[in-house]
Amino acid sequence: MKRRELERWERRLHLGAHPVLYPLIRGLGYRRPVQRIPGLGILVSDAGLLRQVLMDNERFVKHGRSASGGLWTPVVGPKALLNMDGAEHLEMRRRLGGVFTARSVAVMVEPAAARLRDRLERELPAGRGVDLVREVKELSGGVIAGILGLPADAPGRLPDRDLFDLGTSITSLVRLGRHELTPPQAAKARSAVERLAGPARAAYRDGAPDTFPGRLRELGMSEQEALGVVSAFVIVGTETLVSFIPRIVALLADAGRLSALAADRNGLPAAVNEGLRFTVPSPMMLRDAVASGTLGGVRYREGDRLLLSTIHAAKSLGGFDPERTVPPHARQLWFGAGPHFCIGMPLAMAQINSTLESLLDIYARQPWRIVSRRVKHRVLIPGYETLELANE
Template sequence: MRAFALTDPGSRWESRLVRSAHPVVARLVDAAVSRRGVVRVPGVGVLVADPHVARQVLTDTHAFAKNGPGSSGALWTPVLGDRVLLNMEGDDHHTLRRSLADLFSPRVVREVCDAAAGPLVSRAADRLRAGEQVDLVGLAREVSAAVIGVVVGLDPSTPPSVLLAASDAVESLVTWRTRTIDDAAVQRARAALAVVQDAAESAHGAASPDTVMGRLARQGASLDEARSLAAALFLTGTGTVSSALPRIAGQLADAGLLEPRAAVTCDVDEAVAEGLRMTTPSLATLRRCVRSTDVGGLRLRADERVVVLLWWATRRVGGFEPGRPATGDLRHLWFGAGSHFCLGAPLALAELRAMTAMLLDVAGEQGLVVTSRRAARRVLVPRYAHLTVRSGRSDLATNGGQAA
């Protein structure tokens, strides 16, 4: 079993981000899975950092469930209700998911990204070409908020800061040790999500074919389903997307792929796919063992908690290398696997592709360098607090950035 710790600059920065976000837990997990990909930790559960076993757990819905005690779905049930993609299983889950598939068709995704992300990305490109510094953390947060705003039907005049504040508020309620959310936290989460769910309710009521929630209404989905879907997309798609883009940019810079000659030949889709493999913003996902099962050489007991360590699993094949075939067990594992594979993956990929393509375009013209970066501390989703880039032609730019 290959150890997760890698020595190239991009890998070292990724380890720094994760350890800065979770100083104690990350080190304990590192030690636990450094020799074995599947290990039982008393009081925590079974840790899975092997890609093959991770896919086995995520795809076997007969043996492992996303609802019930100890699962990630159960965590959000008090906030969102019983019928949400995050906490459903079986035929009901399949039926609801199938009814939503058309909402993320290539045409819809393109329309949403063109409307929400396009202007923000274009302005950032103009600033870079003019020699200004651009903080990619700020850009990614604005883009992710704007896209989710369009999806849920938020009034376009609403500042991105409103959604970002709501995302930060909900994220602050959860840690790695959280098993249940108490009543006070439930109320705070519902208050934070109100801006998203109220917008979804209005869009659902208008039933306009020009909005995602309107199209959902026209398909016959209930108001409760629309409100729950809006909240779920917001919870899973804001912090993760805004975390990924600066980290992918850092990987590109550390690999020398933001230098003009390299950027011209770097394929955008390959850069995004490999960047997601290296960063895997959703560090882990939880499952409940439904029945006694053999996994990775261990005999799991019914109701035992399984922690699928996605970030550790996806990094075991080596450092950042765009063009590396991500096949077999690793294929898209950063979005999960099986029936709970991320429904919003096409939208997330479109957002990341738009921002990464812009960076590579500008870098191909004049090069880009990282002028400053710092890891965010004690956050649920590992991320940079800031990562600024500037034209490589500027005398003020210095490659490599600052230490966390």
């Protein structure tokens, strides 16, 4: 295999996104498991210590000024899961416990996944190229419509791609070194949230239990809580997948695994899991310390910001290898751990699997290949700007 080629693209993706911080933080993180970086915070790069922090919501919180709270509370209000902690957060998670049944995930993902499949089926076999990044943006916009409870035939409905652009106009404002948005950025993000909130509010008021906002109402959430949760889903669920899906497709192609998987899908779950470990679509998590103590031999004080480097913790296990067994303390760390563990994982997996299944079905009939690709520059989450597929 072209392992060197695969590693080269991986490095390009990271350097494209963070030309200065990536080499700096990567280099530092391999030196010591915990260390203070002046101006940025305390970098934690060991999987076991990361998990320890994530599980301890008493000492390390998300609602604080320099973790998610500072970024998101001015935009989506204080009750959006990702900026909550303690009993209130647990209670909201408990209420949301049963929200992702196989049926509700299907209602949110399947219409958009079917539209994506139709486009791939129409374009690739006809010998036309397809930009997978553009396609996944459409998919993601379609799923946003599902989260907002917006039917495909709603009068005046924004197209999927516009919904994606609105979602991403919020997340693209975030940078690694930034603790909070500037007032004009926060105002821009609030106006995008407000546009997205319109249909979600209507679906909540309508109360139809087969829509996500209607279901949140059924679970006893106030309108403000429901809109906070809907906003959190739109904020967290777009960039990660638009980064990951093209990257896993490129990894499988670069690793020469497409034909084996097209013929036999049994290896697909392990390949996806390993792709998530290797690419780490959510490369860093943030926490504020609300007590003093010691972590991995380093003193931390109340008010310190912790940079939990999932990317170090996951990547230190080695190169892309779907046959790998991940040690228990690192398992699924790329979806977090503890009370804030990714609640959208079922939605994410449904989008990842449906796209890969569609591409592999087409591949089994007529192989395609990557004809060109470009990496994104200066973004929070590394990813491809374009990934062009066409028939072999």
